[in-house]
Amino acid sequence: MSDKNYLRVRKIFYFFFSAWSLDFIPKSRYKFLDSLKHCVYPFLLLTGLFCEMWHFLYQMKDKSDMIDFAFSTTMSIGLFQCVVVYIIIISRNREKIMNVFQYYENVMKVHDPLMTEIREKQYAENMRICYLGAKYHLSATFVSWFGIVGHDIIRSGGSSPMLFDIPGIPEESIFYYPCNFIYQFLLFFSLFELIMVSDVVIMITIACCKKEIDAISELQSTLNDEELSKNSAGTIIRRAHEAHLVLADKASMLKMFFWHIYFYKLFSILLYLCTMSVGLQGLNGIFPYGAAISVFVMMLEAFLLCYFGQTLKDSSEKMSDAIYMSKWYEMNVKDQKNLVIIMIRLQHQVQVETFGFGTISIYTFVQICKASFTYAAILYTVLK
Helix, strand or coil: CCCHHHHHHHHHHHHHHHHHCCCCCCCCCCHHHHHHHHHHHHHHHHHHHHHHHHHHHHHCCCCCCHHHHHHHHHHHHHHHHHHHHHHHHHHHCHHHHHHHHHHHHHHCCCCCCCCHHHHHHHHHHHHHHHHHHHHHHHHHHHHHHHHHHHHHHHHHCCCCCCCCCCCCCCCCCCCHHHHHHHHHHHHHHHHHHHHHHHHHHHHHHHHHHHHHHHHHHHHHHHHHCHHHHHHCHHHHHHHHHHHHHHHHHHHHHHHHHHHHHHHHHHHHHHHHHHHHHHHHHCCCCCCCHHHHHHHHHHHHHHHHHHHHHHHHHHHHHHHHHHHHCCCHHHCCHHHHHHHHHHHHHCCCCCCCEECCCEECCHHHHHHHHHHHHHHHHHHHHHHC
16 A cells, blocks of 8 residues: 555554564563563653652642642653553553554455455545544644643753652752753653554554444445345345454454553543643633643543544444445345344444443543533632
């Protein structure tokens, strides 16, 4: 495939696993050295989480400073989320995710008289949407990253992009500014990018499943033609059934992955929005652009995750509708019976579900925003 959007999306997909697994480092003949490189990033995150907790418990002298409180809390949540994302995506589900992506890559290379042209069209359209989502998401968050870091650097007097001080390095030390600045700059960048690029990997994985659903739907919609229903219904139904069996198998592989990753991401976003909203309410007329940017980024992330869940849900419903709209009464009895079988299978829709949020859709995004701002108002009233 030479589609530009597909090649760009593919590059992002493989970059994510290569960069955060440190696959670009040559393999050693000693296995324990290869295992150590998978501990580098988790160690960086855990030391950052320790520093944030130390700052919150011992370094933060004024607990009424709502911006420091809000940023420290959200950074701690973000670091914890990064550890969870690393474990779920890179450590536990890397092979499953890559298996699905590579399978649908290889499917596009196999000629199928019924499906090839349809698949190419649907793949191009879904990769276009996926690339646009990734492009705007990463661009917006990358620009926001500089805004948040700039706000924190100014607020800390030029030393701390994440507002904490590394324990054990006194302020009068010559290492105080370079160590704090470089370490926190790299930590914040890696934290932010892992969260955001992992969102793109989720989008790509959903887009791969969605394009196959759309291809099956379009194939089934040809049964709305009277002549095809009479003469080719058996072949079309059989091919659609075979494609749906493979799709269901790939979707079942990813079911628990989606269940876990969506829960941790959406729950973390809810906590982010709640904490930052409390911070914004307690400023008495002062408007910190860093906090406002953080709220915008989190809402954008929640919207994109829910939007792609909605598109998968809509495509699954469209696949069922394509069968219902077919000219089934023009088919012979055997094909009608086969049609009933595939209709029963399609009752089990391919969709993203998670604990506490149910089926992911745009309504989930509304629920998250509503709940976070409601909890923030209640929490602010209690603290006030």
